[in-house]
Amino acid sequence: MKRTAKxxxxxxxxxxxxxxxIGAAQMGIVGALGLRLRSMQVEQADQYRLLAEENRINMRLLPPARGVIFDRNGIAIAENEQNYRVVMVREDAGDVxxxxxxxxxxxxxxPADLTRAMEEMQRRSPFVPVTIAERLSWEDVARINLNTPALPGISAEVGLSRVYPWGADVAHVVGYVGPVSDYDLSRIDDQDPLLQIPKFQIGKNGAENKLEHALRGSAGTRRIEVNAVGRVMRELDRQEGIPGxxxxxxxxxxxxxxxxxxxxGESAAAVLIDLEHGDLRAIASAPAFDPNLFVRGISVRDWTxxxxxxxxxxxAKAVQGTYPPGSTxxxxxxxxxxxxxxxxxxxxxxxxxxxxxxxxxFHCWKRGGHGNINLHESLKQSCDCYYYEIAQRVGIxxxxxxxxKxxxxxxxxxxxxxxAEGLAPDRNWKSSVRGENWRIGDTVNASIGQGYVLTSPLQLAVMTARIATGREITPRLVRLIDGVAQPSGMGESLGLNENLMRRIRASMDDxxxxRRGTAYGSRILKEEYKMAGKTGTSQVRRITPEERAAGVTRNEDLxxxxxxxxxxxxxxxxxKPRYALSVVVEHGGGGSAAAAPIARDIMLQALYGGPPPLDAYPAAVRERIAAQQERINARIPPGSKGLGRA
Amino acid sequence: MTYLAYNTKFVPTGFRKLFYLNWPVILLLTAVASAGFLMLYSVAGGSATPWMEPQMKRFAAGMVLMVGIGMVPIWFWRNMAGVAFGISLLLLVAVEFFGSVGMGAQRWIDLGFMRLQPSELTKITLVMFLAAYYDWLPNDRVSRPLWVLLPVLFILTPTALVIMQPDLGTAILLLAGGGAIMFLAGVHWAYFATVIAGGIGAIVAVMQSRGTDWQLLKEYQYRRIDTFLDPSNDPLGAGYHITQAKIALGSGGWTGRGFMQGTQSRLNFLPEKHTDFIFTTLAEEFGFVGAITLLVLYLLIVVFCVVSAINNRDRFASLLTLGIAVTFFLFFAVNMAMVTGLAPVVGVPLPLVSYGGSAMLVLLVAFGLVQSAHVHRPR
Structure with a gap:
């Protein structure tokens, strides 16, 4: 339209x-925006900064290396092995x-590992590394690294896993480690965050379990930056844990x-104590198992x-098994x-x-009897009646x-x-635990180590150590923790009449x-290494009068x-006693025939620090011993097994 | 006053027009766009691709187009207003049938060299058309009911089409931009008061009816409204985005975390970090100082447009410039209110900064019209 100037x-x-x-309204809106920005970016900035940091920073725990367990000569018997695994990142692989x-x-x-890995990769984000196989050999890793260009997304990683180079030989001492289970968590009161790591390995048995506190170490932390979908972008910092x-x-x-x-070949146990500090030089229980099976997760078949x-x-019969000590x-x-x-x-x-x-x-083992017999002869020939009599005099x-003591x-x-605690029974025990009165027959039975008396091979070795030294030798398994010497088990004097002790030792010598001693066949010929001992044969059954009348059944026929x-x-x-030793062969028959020869072999091995010369043995058995040494040496390679360390 | 009434001897001609362009606006636009380039470079992790380089090319093309449009006399654009509005309405209808749906539910038509969003175009053509309408309408009829109803229809038609897409952000901009022109043209206060009061009444009625016998909406629709108003009700969906955006913004502090140091954007916690939420990245990396600077730059563009409009005695040119300024203002204000958590997330990009082809081109075309109005103003 045509407009006028007006x-x-x-x-x-x-x-x-x-x-x-409108401009005023706009200024109002801009002012509101400015105030909003000020309140968020100036007044609440710290709070939002914290939230941003929480968004991007994840803490990861770094498991520390578990402490190594060495033997007294510094040979590793439980150590950490590099465990190579091959992992795959789906998104880098292209065609999986x-x-x-x-x-x-x-x-x-x-193939089972492969299908498991494939399933896991489908389930997880494409950038998450998935383990395909573990415990690869170094050759496998080298081959993978050589073929890297043809294997996109595949890489070899290294971790630590527990290994027992001596295998079954130390199984009953060191025990084994295994992944922490819900049961473990419910049982132990331990706030260590390491236990929250899935499959974190803790000591399950033996020294690995009992020394867990020292061996485990403490967790390190790794702060990593992650993006919105959880992909790790970079490591911000890392604080190494304290190794065990x-x-x-x-x-x-x-x-x-x-x-x-x-x-x-036997079901047996032996414990050898060094008398200087009470050091346990060997605690053997046979048969044993390979602890490495447990670390890797034992198969149902092996377990069965x-x-x-x-x-x-x-x-671990040497410390867990309890047996009537018999004549010992x-x-x-x-x-x-x-x-x-x-x-x-x-x-x-x-x-x-x-x-x-x-x-x-109550019968003596010798049907005709020993006639008049004193302490020395009674121990040497292991007369039972002598002990029936003196036990009744002294009381249980x-x-x-x-x-x-x-x-x-x-x-x-x-x-x-x-x-095991074993059992040294007395009146009080019987009335309080079994609710029965002590009978004189019980004392008679106990006098020759039958009846209620129960001892472990370890306890027998300790007893022998104390007899040999007259001191309260305490067994010791740990020599050093982190270089710190553990208390000696030498112990104080038992305060017994040394004259009497000497008599006992002299009887054990005989x-x-x-020639008439029960273990004469298992003597050591070397005068300087002469062995003193005591045989024992403990019944696990009652011999009925009918059986006795029919003539005692030979063990071999049972x-x-x-x-x-x-x-x-x-x-x-x-x-000059250096070692005390106990040997128990379960259902092995007579102590002199089954246990004493083993004890002599072990004692000689310990005294010579290796295979003893054959002239330490009586001439009659040398040929057999030579064959036995050869057989055993073939079984144990010199030095440690497995890793070839000295 | 028609173009014939111009005292043409004072209007610059030929290339001399270049000297009469509104240069402050051009410089400010370039400054804002440059801030955008910087942020697009940053969110790409320090790379010109995939966003900064195409954005720069489009900005350069857009600037040439703007100057070109600015050189064309304003009376030509006024005569084209009806045609332009008609074409954009046709395109809006066409896109319902032939268009493709992309991110953010906006429909576009692939022209080969670019994707045209008719809804973007409509924002400008509606302003043009309304300005032309009020230029044509005698002053004394402006507030008569019939002559008020007509522009209301002009506004509601494209708005309805856009809502069907559905593109709530554009619909709001169309309503607000159109309403602003009507207000500027002098439509009586009472109309606006009535509409605002009616709107508030309707909202109150809808919300109050919830849980009563005469409930106006279905329960799931109410739940949708709840989430829309308060995204924290839906912490894993819409709530997650706005929460992360607020964290990014707040963590910037006074001076920001430094260029390319924003963890929220770099680590992908931020949604749509190169488009609708790019302001949060800027606020995170350059802090309060950076955010306020950008806000001031935007405001200056609006101020220069308003000054140009007030000094322009041509009714069409003046209304057009103000309409475009208001639309531009609404663009960035709604976007900023959205990412600061003051307004619900409706999907409005930050003008000239957010990555996007047609939005930037259409904006620069609009500023071309502002330039034309400025160059060819009656003297």
Missing amino acids: DIIESSRMISRRALV GEVLARLTEIVDID KDVQLTIDSRLQSYVQARLD DLNQNKYRPLA FKMMTALAALEDGVISPEDTVYCPGYTDVSGIR DKMAAMSR FGLGVRHDLPLSAV VCND PWERRDHALFVSFAPFD
Whole structure:
């Protein structure tokens, strides 16, 4: 339309007025925006900065390297091995199937692992590395690295895993580690964040378990920057954890290995104590198992085999097993009586081959009896009636007290699983635990280490160590933790009459070295390494009068489970004792025949620090011993197994 | 006053027009766009591709187009207003049938060299057409009901078409931009008061009816409104985006975390970091200082446009310039209110900074019209 000048001015003014109104509104909005920015970016900036940091920073725990367990010579018996695994990142691989096919051409991979890895890759984000196979050999890793261009997305990674180079030989001492389970978490009160790491390895058994605190170390942390979908962009900083402390045990792994080999084929245990500090040089239980099986996750078949074996390979019999000590207990009965003064070493007791006590007839092992017999002869020939008599004179309570003084019926504090307490029975025990009165027959039974008396091979070794030294030797398994020496187990004097102790030792000397001693066949010929000991044969069944009338059944004719346990305790050299040893062969028959020869072999091996010369043995057995040494040496390569370390 | 009434001897001609362009606006536009280039470089992780380089090319092309449009006399554009509006309405209808749906639910037509969003074009042509309408309408009829109803229809037609896409952001800009022209042209206060009061009443009625017998909407629609108003109700969906945007913005502090140092954008916590949420990246990396600087630059563009419009005695040119200024203002204000959590997320890009072809071209075309109005103003 045609506008007049007045129109134009009017319209222009109207627009200007209204524009100012809108402009004012706009200024208000801009002001609000500015205030909003100020409040967020200036006043609440710290709060938002924190949120941004929380967004991008993730903490990851770095598991520390577990402490190494060394033997007394510095040979590793539980250490950490580089564990190579091959991982794959899906998004880098392109054609996953094609790359995996190429990988299987150069490295042998279990098809089950492959399908598991494929499934996991489908499930997780494409940038998450998925483990395809573990425990590759170095050759496999080299081959993968060589073929990197043809294997996009594939890389080899290295981690640490526990390995026991001596395998089964140390299984019952070090135990094993395994992934932490919900059961473990419910059982232990431990706030260590490391336990929250899936599959974190903790000690499950043996020293690995009992020394867990020292061996584990503490977690390091790694702060990483992640993006919105959780992809790791970079590492911001890293604080290494404190590695676990190294532990040195008192075990001599080469000797341990020898003992395990010597016990092979039996269900047996042997404990060798060094008398200087109470160091346990060998704690063998046979049969054993390979602890490495547990680290890798044991297969159902292996587990069933171990569990159903009647020789119970999973039991550490040396410390967990308890057996009636049989005649090896006679020193305790004798010492109780001698110390109490109810008998002197020269007093004799008449042995007609049996003793009647309140209408029950207790037999001596020798049907014809030993006639008049004193302390020395009774120990040497292991006469039973002598002990039936003196036990009745001294009473069970004093016998029990003496046993405890020598470490029987006492739980020794060792970092091993389920260390047995055994039993040194007395009146109080029977009335409080069994609710029955003590009978004189019980005392008679206990006098020769039968009835209620129960001892572990460890306790027998400790007892022998104390007899040999007259000191309260305490067994010690750990020598150093992180370089710090652990207290010696030398112990104080037992405060017993040294004259009497000498008598006992002299009798034990004759057990081995007198023509009529029960272990004469297992003597050591070298005068400077002469061994003293005591045989024991403990019944696991009651011999009925009918059986006895029909003539005692020979052990060999009985089923294995009903045969006697064979025991032998010894120390050597007689003049200057260095080692105390106990050997228990479950259902092995007689102590002199089954246990003593083993003890001699072990003792000689320990005394010579390796295979002993054949002239330490009686001429008659040298040929057999030579063959045996050859057989055992073939089994244990010199030095450690597996990693070829000295 | 028609173009014939211009005292043409004072209007510059030929290339002399270049000297009479509104140069402050051109410089400010370049400054804002440059801030955009910088941010696009940053969010790409320090790379010109994929966003900065094409954006720069489009900006250069857009500037040439702007100057070209600015050289064409304003009376030509006024005569084209009806045609332009008609074409954009046709395109809006056409796009319903032939268009493709991309990110953000806006429909576009592929022209081969660019993707044309008719909804973007409509923002400008509606302003042009309304300005022409009020230029033609005698002053005394402006507030008569019939003559008020007509422009309301002009506004509601494209708005309805855009809502069908659905593109709520553009619809709001169309309503607000159109309403602003009507207000500027002098439509009586009472109309606006009535509409605003009616709108508020309707909203109150809808919200109050919830849970009563005469409930106006279905329950799921209410839940949708809840999420729209308060995204924290939906922390994994819309709420996640706005929460992350606020964290990015707030963590910038006074001076920001430094160029390319913004963790929220660099680590992809930010959604749409190169388009609708680019302001949060800027605020994160350059802090309060950077954010306020950009706000001031935007405001200066608006101020220069308003000054140019007030000094322009031509009613069409004046209304057009103000309409474009208001639309531009609404663009950045809604975007900033959205990313600072003051307004619901409606999908409005930050003008000249957000990555996007047709939005930038259409804006520069609009500023071409502003330049034309400025160059050819009656003297």
